[in-house]
Amino acid sequence: MPDLDIPFDIVAVENLPPYLRTPEVAKLMRKSENAVVQDRYLHRGPPFIRVGGGRRILYDRDQVLAYLRQHTVQPDDQRNDDSHPASASATEIEPPLRT
Numbered sequence: 001m002p003d004l005d006i007p008f009d010i011v012a013v014e015n016l017p018p019y020l021r022t023p024e025v026a027k028l029m030r031k032s033e034n035a036v037v038q039d040r041y042l043h044r045g046p047p048f049i050r051v052g053g054g055r056r057i058l059y060d061r062d063q064v065l066a067y068l069r070q071h072t073v074q075p076d077d078q079r080n081d082d083s084h085p086a087s088a089s090a091t092e093i094e095p096p097l098r099t
Contacts, residue, residue: 047060
């Protein structure tokens with residue numbers, strides 16, 4: 001297991017352990033441990049594994065990385081979403097009705 005006190009941006013992803021604990025996930029996601037715990041409680045955030053009667057929580061490294069990739073926001077210029085108001089031209093947007 002690599003020394004997790006080293007910043008993750010220096011450690012190659014493949015050198016991370018296959019299963020991460022909450023503090024490691026928090027560091028990887030650049031969040032507080034409490035924020036990761038709260039996300040887990042609210043059923044948000046990456047999927048997790050409950051082991052040993054539910055007290056020990058582990059995160060699969062690949063699932064955490066996949067979660068981060070799935071939640072990557074693309075800039076508007078790379079978007080193919082015609083339903084987004086920013087992608088409509090000024091003539092396509094109807095003015096508000098006055099009553």
